[in-house]
Amino acid sequence: MSEDEARERILRAAEGLYYEKGYAAVGMDELRTAAGVSLRRLYALFPAKSDIVAAVLARKHDEWERALSGAVAVAGSPRERLLAVYGYLEDWFCTDGFRGCAFINAFGELGGTNPEVARIVRAHKASFQAYMAELVTGIGAPASLGAQLAILAEGAQSTAAISADPEAAIQARGAAEVLIDAAVSRAA
Template identity: 80%
Template sequence: MDETEARERILAAAEGLYYAKGFAAVGVDEVRAAAGVSLRRLYTLFPSKNDIVEAVLTRKHDEWEATLADAVRAAGDDPRGRLLAVYSYLEQWFCTDGFRGCAFINAFGELGGTNPEVARIVRDHKAAFQRYMAALVTDVGASEQLAAQLAILAEGAQSTAAISGDSRAAAQARAAAEVLIDAAVA
């Protein structure tokens, strides 16, 4: 197994374990065993657990941006429909097996107070989402204030769905988004 494959196996195993059990609950040896790599190989690629956590969050950020952008693009050319596609994307995600909320919110809740790098990564991720929403809102002809409101709806839906286990949080957020969008562009 080459370095690229070992790295991928470690990150995939860590991501799955962290999402299922929590960042603090999973040790390096559990990641190593799940990845099927030696401890020496793991520590060569990731000198500390923090390095693994940071790499998982960076990878998760890239995945989130790509899959969200794909969902929005699939909504077509209508700016309003593209904004609402964010909530359809969330609903599909909330219905997946093993949905446990936003990995970034989870990481911040567990590690953000004691790990400044994790806190920075999470803040950067959330700021990127705000900028993405701002670009979509600009296309619909509304102000950045609407972007902040719509992002808060999406963030709240993620937390609500994770805690309640009810994917309807996305549809409820979408209904509220429709009202806000209509009021902003009226």
């Protein structure tokens, strides 16, 4: 098995285990077994568990950005593109095994004790707010609306994870429509 293949197997296993069981609950031996690599190989590629967590979060960030921008890109008008964010969330919340946002989960478990995890999570959330601000400018509204809409999306993620109810995305979309309409009417 090549180094790239071993790395991919480790990260895929870590992503699944961390999302299912939590970051703190998964030890290196369990991860090694799930990935099908030796402990020596695991530590050669990732000298510390924090290195694996950081790599998993980097993958999740890229996955999130690709999937979200793909969902937004197929929407029509700038307003529809903004609302497509909530359609994407609803689809995600309906997937089997949905356990919330991997970044919120990581921050909740490790953010207080691991400054690198806290930095990664903050960067991811800032990136999402910047993306929303970019979408908002397309409708002629102030960029501050982007932060408000991002907070609605974040709240929907937490609510859906806790309640196991994808309806949170629909409710967030309804609130987003009110905010968008108010911002557009003020700008006009």
